[in-house]
Every structure is written in structure tokens, then in C-alpha cells.
Amino acid sequence: xxxxxxxxxxREQRERRAKRDTRHDRWFRITLLTAALLVLSVMLGxxxxxxxxxxxxxxxxxxxxxxxxxWDVVNGRFGALVPIYGTLVTSLIALILAVPVSFGIALFLxxxxxxxxxxxxxxxxxxxxxxxxxxYGMWGLFIFGPFMAEYLAPWxxxxxxxxxxxxxxxxxxxxxxxxxxxxxxxxxxxxxFITSVMYEVFRTVPQQLKESAYALGSTTWxxxxxxxxxxTRSAVVGGIFLGLGRxxxxxMAVTFVLGNSHQLSMSLMMPSSSIASVIANEFNExxxxxxxxxxxxxxxxxFVVTFIVLMLARLMLAxxxxxxGN
Amino acid sequence: MSxxxxxxxxxxxxxxxxxxxxxxxxxxxxxxxxxxxxxTLIKGGSALSLTLFTEMTPPPGAEGGLANALYGSVxxxxxxxAIGAPIGILAGLWLAEFARSSKLGTVxxxxxxxxxxxxxxxxxxxxYTAVVIPMNHYTNGSISFxxxxxxxxxAMLVIPVVTRTTDEMLQLQxxxxxxxxxxxxxxxxxxxxxxxxxxxxxxxVTGVLLSMARITGETAPLLFTAFGNQFWNSNLLxxxxxxxxxxFQFAMSPFETWQALAWAGALLLTIxxxxxxxxxxxxxxxxKGAQ
Numbered sequence: 001x002x003x004x005x006x007x008x009x010x011r012e013q014r015e016r017r018a019k020r021d022t023r024h025d026r027w028f029r030i031t032l033l034t035a036a037l038l039v040l041s042v043m044l045g046x047x048x049x050x051x052x053x054x055x056x057x058x059x060x061x062x063x064x065x066x067x068x069x070x071w072d073v074v075n076g077r078f079g080a081l082v083p084i085y086g087t088l089v090t091s092l093i094a095l096i097l098a099v100p101v102s103f104g105i106a107l108f109l110x111x112x113x114x115x116x117x118x119x120x121x122x123x124x125x126x127x128x129x130x131x132x133x134x135x136y137g138m139w140g141l142f143i144f145g146p147f148m149a150e151y152l153a154p155w156x157x158x159x160x161x162x163x164x165x166x167x168x169x170x171x172x173x174x175x176x177x178x179x180x181x182x183x184x185x186x187x188x189x190x191x192x193f194i195t196s197v198m199y200e201v202f203r204t205v206p207q208q209l210k211e212s213a214y215a216l217g218s219t220t221w222x223x224x225x226x227x228x229x230x231x232t233r234s235a236v237v238g239g240i241f242l243g244l245g246r247x248x249x250x251x252m253a254v255t256f257v258l259g260n261s262h263q264l265s266m267s268l269m270m271p272s273s274s275i276a277s278v279i280a281n282e283f284n285e286x287x288x289x290x291x292x293x294x295x296x297x298x299x300x301x302x303f304v305v306t307f308i309v310l311m312l313a314r315l316m317l318a319x320x321x322x323x324x325g326n
Numbered sequence: 327m328s329x330x331x332x333x334x335x336x337x338x339x340x341x342x343x344x345x346x347x348x349x350x351x352x353x354x355x356x357x358x359x360x361x362x363x364x365x366t367l368i369k370g371g372s373a374l375s376l377t378l379f380t381e382m383t384p385p386p387g388a389e390g391g392l393a394n395a396l397y398g399s400v401x402x403x404x405x406x407x408a409i410g411a412p413i414g415i416l417a418g419l420w421l422a423e424f425a426r427s428s429k430l431g432t433v434x435x436x437x438x439x440x441x442x443x444x445x446x447x448x449x450x451x452x453x454y455t456a457v458v459i460p461m462n463h464y465t466n467g468s469i470s471f472x473x474x475x476x477x478x479x480x481a482m483l484v485i486p487v488v489t490r491t492t493d494e495m496l497q498l499q500x501x502x503x504x505x506x507x508x509x510x511x512x513x514x515x516x517x518x519x520x521x522x523x524x525x526x527x528x529x530x531v532t533g534v535l536l537s538m539a540r541i542t543g544e545t546a547p548l549l550f551t552a553f554g555n556q557f558w559n560s561n562l563l564x565x566x567x568x569x570x571x572x573x574f575q576f577a578m579s580p581f582e583t584w585q586a587l588a589w590a591g592a593l594l595l596t597i598x599x600x601x602x603x604x605x606x607x608x609x610x611x612x613x614k615g616a617q
């Protein structure tokens with residue numbers, strides 16, 4: 001469109017264009033706002049629809065839905081205790097294993113590795129994050145499970161199982177599938193997420209801080225433990241929570257190796273089930289309304305728990321970036 | 327003096343141990359990657375053949391391919407991108423251009439970040455209760471599980487990724503660009519779409535590629551939306567096969583031919599996802615180099 005020369009004669013024409021532009025801008029803003037509100041509605045929709053879909057289970061069982069370990073499809077009695085327990089235990093195992101290793105890798109990348117090694121290792125970790133979770137699941141079922149049953153499980157039984165008090169956790173048949181296997185697979189899966197958050201925030205630590213500590217004679221480890229970690233604490237915790245959120249809601253990696261058992265068991269070597277794995281395994285075979293509703297109710301619980309965990313994660317990460325901004 | 331030396335030595339030893347452990351962690355982390363990729367490559371490679379692309383998924387125990395699942399995956403993913411990418415870009419534009427520090431903007435940005443890692447199986451349940459059941463109800467059972475529902479579920483995973491990257495990329499554009507354009511009297515919608523969005527194109531494309539990588543391997547949201555189908559199907563209102571769901575079904579089965587097909591599918595998925603993430607990095611770094 002050619003520009004309109006600024007003369008008194010075409011004043012009307014100019015005003016018309018200004019008005020049209022204003023109108024277009026208003027519609028543009030409304031369109032964009034609608035899209036942004038859709039983001040919000042996905043979140044609300046997921047919460048409300050799972051609550052609505054699970055209403056039959058919630059109204060039938062009430063609070064006992066949370067405390068009962070019974071999962072009887074034939075007689076229509078459903079309790080979420082075993083899947084909740086399985087979800088928490090596998091995620092906890094994953095965190096216990098993944099956090100130190102992630103910290104090690106982030107430390108290696110930010111302080112130890114020579115510059116030429118940094119980029120390839122960091123990209124490899126990111127590639128690990130991109131592998132679809134179903135690949136982890138298959139690998140767990142076909143490769144890691146048998147490996148676990150043959151080599152790891154007997155060793156764990158003999159040595160960890162002999163420890164007083166916590167030994168009971170590690171005693172059980174060498175099935176290869178179970179809560180410990182699922183936890184290990186989950187740990188491998190969340191490792192890259194936690195690592196990349198840690199590596200990223202470790203790099204935001206001001207160089208002067210680190211160099212001052214080195215100048216005072218600190219070792220690399222002391223700089224990491226006493227300078228870098230305290231400076232980045234909230235973001236590191238945020239990254240860990242991000243990993244936890246992933247682990248809680250992960251479906252495919254866990255479904256393959258958990259064994260889908262509804263028996264409550266103390267031993268980590270025994271099969272169990274997690275919220276996500278129960279839904280994935282049973283939803284398409286659920287023929288009664290109550291069974292289906294119970295599964296959707298489980299989905300609602302999962303959503304609420306992961307929402308809270310991820311919210312805490314984001315709040316802690318935001319705190320860190322606010323400080324970095326100041 | 328000797329006490330000082332002792333202290334010095336313990337600190338040195340402690341440091342050496344920590345450094346060794348940390349290097350070991352890196353080796354372990356990369357070791358898993360190599361192990362998983364090698365397995366996928368070997369197991370999938372031996373099952374790879376041209377019939378994968380020409381034959382349908384077989385009945386239990388028989389030979390066959392993944393043609394219908396690949397086709398279904400492509401259709402569902404394209405649908406998801408067609409729905410999710412525009413919404414994500416528009417939402418990202420709003421966040422970056424109109425809501426940088428407003429209260430609603432902060433809330434939406436926060437919710438979007440949570441959606442980024444929300445459990446995808448819940449999204450599947452959401453679409454099941456909000457789309458599959460009502461459609462089934464209003465069409466008297468002639469439509470239930472559908473490729474459309476699957477695409478919708480995946481679109482909800484595309485939206486947060488694209489929104490986030492678009493928001494970030496737009497915020498990186500210099501204020502002078504914006505001000506210069508507005509000073510010329512160009513309406514804001516034109517400034518946003520034709521100047522800012524164009525300047526941030528590489529970043530936005532990267533976001534779309536990343537979201538594609540994200541949905542390629544997603545299984546959980548498709549289980550009870552697109553369901554699965556043994557046959558070639560182009561009708562988006564019918565159940566549709568997809569590679570991840572087929573892998574899930576076949577890998578859990580006791581049949582060797584099915585398991586081989588599952589590995590072949592896993593290899594295809596992995597190659598595609600890795601290629602996408604390398605491509606997205608390439609798009610992004612080329613843009614950075616040009617600036």
C-alpha cells in the first residue's frame with residue numbers, strides 16, 4: 001500500500017486508515033489472547049475432566065479410595081493405595097539414584113571437562129533426554145530385566161538383603177521386573193533432565209566468585225560444594241523436582257518393567273504397579289463404568305500430585321532466575 | 327606445620343575422590359546412552375527391511391510390516407502440528423508482545439511451563455472424557471476412538487513447547503526493532519507478524535521441530551484416543567494405528583515376529599527423533615551464525 005502524503009486534502013483518508021488499523025489491532029489482540037487462554041484451558045480441562053470422569057469412583061468409595069489396597073475387578077472394589085505406593089516408591093528410587101549421578105555429570109561438565117569435551121558430552125546428555133520413553137521401556141523389558149534377574153538381583157539379595165533393618169527391602173525372587181528395576185529405568189530417564197538444569201545453572205555462577213575462592217586456595221571440590229552449590233541451591237532443588245514430576249507421571253518406561261501387580265509388598269524386588277501403568281494397562285480392557293471411572297480417578301490423583309510437584313519446581317527455578325537477574 | 331600438611335593432604339585427597347566420582351558419573355551417564363542406542367540399533371537393524379514400509383501390521387505370529395502404523399503416525403502428527411503449532415505461536419506472541427509483565431501473562435506462562443512436563447497420560451484421559459465419549463454419545467456409537475482425537479491429544483503436547491519457544495525468541499528481539507517499526511506508523515499486528523515474527527523465524531521453527539520430536543514417541547496419550555487399527559486407514563474419524571502404540575502392543579506380546587517389528591519401529595522412532603533434534607540445532611545455530 002503506498003504511503004498517504006500528509007496534506008490537508010486527504011485528512012479524511014488518513015483518519016479512515018487510522019481507524020481501520022485500530023480495529024485490526026484490536027482483533028489481533030483478541031485472537032492472541034484467545035490462544036493464550038487456550039493454554040490455560042488445557043490445564044483446567046485436564047483437571048476438571050478427570051475429576052468429572054472419576055466422580056463415580058470418588059462417590060462410591062469416598063476416602064477409602066485412597067487408603068484401600070484392594071483392586072478387585074470382578075467384584076468392583078477399587079482402592080488406589082498400591083498404585084500410589086508404587087508410584088512414590090519407584091520415583092523415590094529414581095531420585096536417589098539419579099540426583100548424585102546428575103550432580104556428578106553437571107560438575108564434570110562445568111568444572112572438570114576440557115572445553116573440547118564439553119560440547120559433545122552436553123549434547124549427548126541432551127540426546128538422551130530426547131529418546132522416546134517407550135524405547136527405555138522396551139530396553140528395560142528385553143535387556144535390563146534379564147540382566148537384572150541374572151546378575152544384579154542375586155548380588156543384591158546376598159549383600160543388600162543381609163543388612164539389618166533395610167535388608168527386607170532387597171529380599172525377593174530374582175524376577176528382573178519389579179519396583180527396583182522400574183526405579184532404575186526411571187533414573188536413567190530423568191538423569192538428562194536433572195543434569196541439564198544443573199549444568200545450566202552452574203554456568204550462571206559469576207566467574208569472580210569462583211575465581212576468588214580458587215585464589216584463596218580452594219580445591220575444585222570446595223569451590224563446587226561451598227560456592228557453586230549454595231549459590232544455585234534453589235534452582236538445583238527445582239531441577240530435582242522437575243525430574244520428580246517427570247518420574248511420577250512417566251507411563252511407558254515404567255509399564256514394561258513394573259509387572260502390573262496389585263499386591264502390596266515391602267520388597268523392592270517384587271512387581272507392583274504405578275498410577276500411570278495401571279491406567280495404560282487396564283483402561284482399554286475396563287468394561288464396567290466403575291472400573292473405568294476408578295482409572296480416571298487415578299489419573300486425577302496423578303495430575304494433582306504432579307501439578308503440585310512441578311509448581312514447586314517452577315517456583316524454585318523462578319527464584320533462582322530472579323536472583324540472577326538482579 | 328605438620329597438622330597443616332595433614333589438612334592439606336586430606337583436602338587434596340577429598341578433591342581427587344570427588345573429581346574421580348564425578349568423571350565416573352559422566353562415563354556412567356554416557357554408558358547408558360551407548361548401551362540403549364546400541365541395543366536399539368542392533369535389535370532394530372536386524373529387523374529392518376523394505377517390507378516394513380509396504381506391508382500392514384500382521385496378525386499374531388505372522389510376518390508383516392508397519393506401513394499402516396507409520397501412515398497413521400504421520401497423519402496424527404501432522405494434525406497435531408496443524409492444530410497445536412498456530413495456537414502455540416499465537417499464545418507465545420501474546421505472552422511476549424502484550425503480557426510481558428502482566429498478571430495474567432505471568433499466570434499463563436507459569437501454567438504453560440507446568441504443562442511442558444505434565445504427565446501425558448492425563449492428557450489422554452482428558453481427550454477421552456472430553457472428546458471420545460461425547461462423540462460416541464452424539465453419533466450413537468458410530469464414532470468413538472479416532473485419529474482426530476489422537477491428533478487433538480498430541481496437539482496439547484505441541485502447544486506448550488511452541489508457546490514457550492516463541493515467547494522466548496520474541497523476547498530476544500531488540501526493542502529498537504519494535505520501536506523503529508511502530509515509529510513508522512505501522513499497525514501493531516503488522517509489526518508483530520511481519521517484522522518480529524519474521525526476525526525470530528529460526529527460533530520459532532526450532533520450537534516446532536522440537537515439539538515434533540516430543541510427540542513422535544508419545545504413546546500414552548494415544549492409547550485411548552487414536553487406539554489402534556490393523557488396517558490401512560485414512561479416515562480421521564476411525565481408530566488409527568500409530569507406531570508407538572503398535573510398539574507397545576507388540577513388545578508386550580509373546581510372539582517373536584511381533585517383538586522384531588517392535589524393535590524395528592523403535593529404531594525408526596529413535597532415528598527420526600535424533601534427526602529432528604540435530605536438525606533443530608542446525609536451524610538454530612545457522613541463524614545465530616548469520617546475525
